[in-house]
Amino acid sequence: MTPRLSDASLHTVKAAALPGYDRAATSCGIVHIGPGAFFRAHQAAYVDALLHRDPRWAITAVALKSAGVRDALTPQNGLYILNELSVDPRYRVIGAIREVLVASQNHPAVFERLAASATQFVTMTVTEKGYCLNGAGNLDDTHPDIAHDWRTPQQPRSLVGTLSQALRLRRDTGITPFTVVCCDNLPNNGATLRRAVVDFSQHLDPDLARWIENEVSFPRTMVDSITPATDDALRTRVADATGVEDAWPIQREAFKQWVIEDLPGMHAADWASVGVTLAKDVSVYDRAKLRLLNGAHSTLAYAGLLRGHATVLDAMNDVALATFVETLMREDIAASLGTTPDLDVSAYIDAVLERFRNPGIRHLLSQIAWDGSKKLPVRLLGTIVDAIQAGRPLERLAIPIAAWMRFVVRQARAGIEIVDPESTRLAALGRACRDNAQHDVGVFLGLEAVIPPVAAATPALRRALESAYQRLLSPSTAV
Known part of the structure; x- marks a missing residue:
């Protein structure tokens, strides 16, 4: 024994x-x-x-x-x-x-x-x-x-x-x-x-x-x-x-x-x-981790689950998805970090991508998807607000948020518990959706706990979310 x-x-x-x-x-x-x-x-x-x-x-x-x-x-x-x-x-x-x-x-x-x-x-x-x-x-x-x-x-x-x-x-x-x-x-x-x-x-x-x-x-x-x-x-x-x-x-x-x-x-x-x-200054490390690592993780989770993947490694073996996530990190998220004299951002992204491809790890996308209403505001919405204020493109950044919306809809319709402190409200929102981008995005934009009002009121973001949501109705072609 x-x-x-x-x-x-x-x-x-x-x-x-x-x-x-x-x-x-x-x-x-x-x-x-x-x-x-x-x-x-x-x-x-x-x-x-x-x-x-x-x-x-x-x-x-x-x-x-x-x-x-x-x-x-x-x-x-x-x-x-x-x-x-x-x-x-x-x-x-x-x-x-x-x-x-x-x-x-x-x-x-x-x-x-x-x-x-x-x-x-x-x-x-x-x-x-x-x-x-x-x-x-x-x-x-x-x-x-x-x-x-x-x-x-x-x-x-x-x-x-x-x-x-x-x-x-x-x-x-x-x-x-x-x-x-x-x-x-x-x-x-x-x-x-x-x-x-x-x-x-x-x-x-x-x-x-x-x-x-x-x-x-x-x-x-x-x-x-x-x-x-x-x-x-x-x-x-x-x-x-x-x-x-x-x-x-x-x-x-x-x-x-x-x-x-x-x-x-x-x-x-x-x-x-x-x-x-x-x-002396933790903020540069903090922003890089929250936005590049955690933001990319959540992107892989919601988009990957919609594309039928179970783990981070599975999602990274999806060439289209992995390429999208890397582009998102290098072109959109990195731009939100500001001046980083103590951090080589390109090398940091390289290291993150290598970690995602570690064959020894079976990190479930479903686990990363937990508590999205609390994670997304700090992992992705801050980057989006910065992009709005700087006049940078929003199209790629909208995709992980729209993927989260579609994830909520899918879980709610299947009667699967959404592991989230807002689970009851999210399930009701998911059931109220009609697979119509304009309607469904509007439903989620009212969730101020996730989408800051300044972002929800930005027409360019709404258009980007509606476009991404429409594409995610067929997730195999969304990225």
Whole structure:
């Protein structure tokens, strides 16, 4: 019988790199909120390397609501296996997570960790929808979780409410605030989260809001690594290669990147020693990743699914689609980046395209298509607004947005759940469509959460969307 991965079975693991430090000697200096696949593949791997140099930075992982990760990893003492995907795949046991807590089931334990003086960094990956923001990127004061947290701040449901209460506890006990490191794809993520936490706190305690604004560091960040979802094929592959069973192994490409704004609080740990880039200006890296990598990813997802493809590699093997995406990146998206003295944009595009063609990765387009209403505004609509303002062409940029519209229509008509925080509204919009470009585009342009009013009111964009939508009625010829 194959043993379950744990501290007790660690010595039996084969063909995998093991933690080269004494896990029992580490202490938790980081709390991470949202311990999903990307965090475990990316930030936790950096921290695992950091623990070889400094034992202060083990992780307490906190899920706000779901117990899935806790139930999978607790019997494994927080251990899991990372499979780095390439022609020659590699396996690595990550030991950085010391405990997993579920806030909704144990708020006192979570706040004990967040308020502890040893906790100097609070990082998070809760996806775009986890910040309870409105279409303008500000705190959505109508969101049910925000309303709940204002009523019962000691038992918050939201990330913003959790941070506010944790910082209140530290202020009230005279403990230096932790550094808040947002690792999600939000425009200017550090400042955006700071504004949301301050606005939330202002409603409850103006003095706390002022203290947070003056004392707490929210560095801007950019994170990057393609992380396909865990499936049974990965579990089987890991068990065969390593000789142990892992309930929730993780896979990602070998490439990873983490850029953090170089603020004083970041120097509590030697992040640069493990490959983290501390930069004065993160915006150039952020825009390139969001617009070139993520924008191209969403384009491949929606157009590729309409053309019958299942994975990124399948879509890149579609010559017409791959050529279109490369042209979109080089001719349309790159023009929106502005001056980039620290980044070779052409080389960056080359690297992105090479990553998309990695034969070791089976990244499902259906996974990338999740949460389109939250992803498209930051991945593609910002580029479109910039193009409108600069008078640049919109025809190619309209195609991925029209492809998303057609994707929604197809899912709604088939009765397939749309994985999106706006799923109910999107399904209703999809069912209301008639396969008439003028009518259907008009239906979607009313969705201000996705299409900014300044874009929706631009005749040139509407014409481009209608033209692209019409072509996508026959997706095999659309690009």
